[in-house]
Amino acid sequence: MHPTATQSLPQKFYRALRLLDRIPHDFVAFVARLSIAAVFWQSGQTKVEGWHVTDNAVYLFETEYKLPFVDPWLAAHISAFAEHFFPLLLVIGFASRLSALALLGMTLVIEIFVYPDAWPTHGTWAVCFLVIIAGGPGRISIDHFIARHFGRGL
Numbered sequence: 001m002h003p004t005a006t007q008s009l010p011q012k013f014y015r016a017l018r019l020l021d022r023i024p025h026d027f028v029a030f031v032a033r034l035s036i037a038a039v040f041w042q043s044g045q046t047k048v049e050g051w052h053v054t055d056n057a058v059y060l061f062e063t064e065y066k067l068p069f070v071d072p073w074l075a076a077h078i079s080a081f082a083e084h085f086f087p088l089l090l091v092i093g094f095a096s097r098l099s100a101l102a103l104l105g106m107t108l109v110i111e112i113f114v115y116p117d118a119w120p121t122h123g124t125w126a127v128c129f130l131v132i133i134a135g136g137p138g139r140i141s142i143d144h145f146i147a148r149h150f151g152r153g154l
Contacts, residue, residue: 029137037086040083046113086099096132
């Protein structure tokens with residue numbers, strides 16, 4: 001008789017759950033990096049035409065986003081830069097924790113000052129960032145190769 005045939009239902013369930021423990025952090029971190037990078041990259045793309053921030057992006061910062069203490073023109077340009085630069089770093093896995101921290105800060109600004117009712121979406125984004133910040137970018141990253149070269153874990 002096969003050993004799993006004599007196991008109780010809770011034992012089979014527990015055994016199945018243990019399979020989930022085998023999902024490597026490297027894979028989870030890679031998916032988190034790519035997926036959250038895509039969200040911010042796509043948002044950044046809506047703010048630019050070529051290398052220029054659009055008038056529409058500045059208009060949105062003037063009328064809808066209305067960030068306190070920051071000029072709308074400057075906010076639009078900083079946002080467009082950040083939404084391209086940090087996702088690029090996340091995709092290649094370079095300065096991943098710093099990039100995730102920067103975009104987590106941006107997410108907090110969006111949540112607090114722009115769309116406070118969008119906390120379920122922003123919470124989902126935050127989890128992706130926290131996976132990277134807390135666990136590192138994984139072995140599929142430039143950070144890992146740098147750390148390995150210098151003999152340190154990231």
